[in-house]
Amino acid sequence: MAEMLYGNFRIELDANLGNQVDRTMPASPAAFTRRWPIPVDPPPALLGRDQELDQIRQAVLQLGPIQFYASCGFGVTTLLRYVAAGRPG
Numbered sequence: 001m002a003e004m005l006y007g008n009f010r011i012e013l014d015a016n017l018g019n020q021v022d023r024t025m026p027a028s029p030a031a032f033t034r035r036w037p038i039p040v041d042p043p044p045a046l047l048g049r050d051q052e053l054d055q056i057r058q059a060v061l062q063l064g065p066i067q068f069y070a071s072c073g074f075g076v077t078t079l080l081r082y083v084a085a086g087r088p089g
Helices: 050-061 076-085
Strands: 002-006 009-014 018-023
Touching: 050 076
Parallel strands: none
Antiparallel strands: 002 009, 009 018
């Protein structure tokens, strides 16, 4: 059996019995306050990604599935920030 702590939770992993999640301490009222959306500064200028932004916007308008994947440092988070902010490239 393995045990993992994550924030306010203890997770016990057992291949035979399954998993169990317990709180390590009572949750504070602050744990239930709404934190989203977090106000963020507008994203910086995005150069050379117009084609990707257009494809994303078309998929959003058509209610189609969208998948983002790339290795670290390729700008996926920046693309997501632009889409979320609704800003043109």
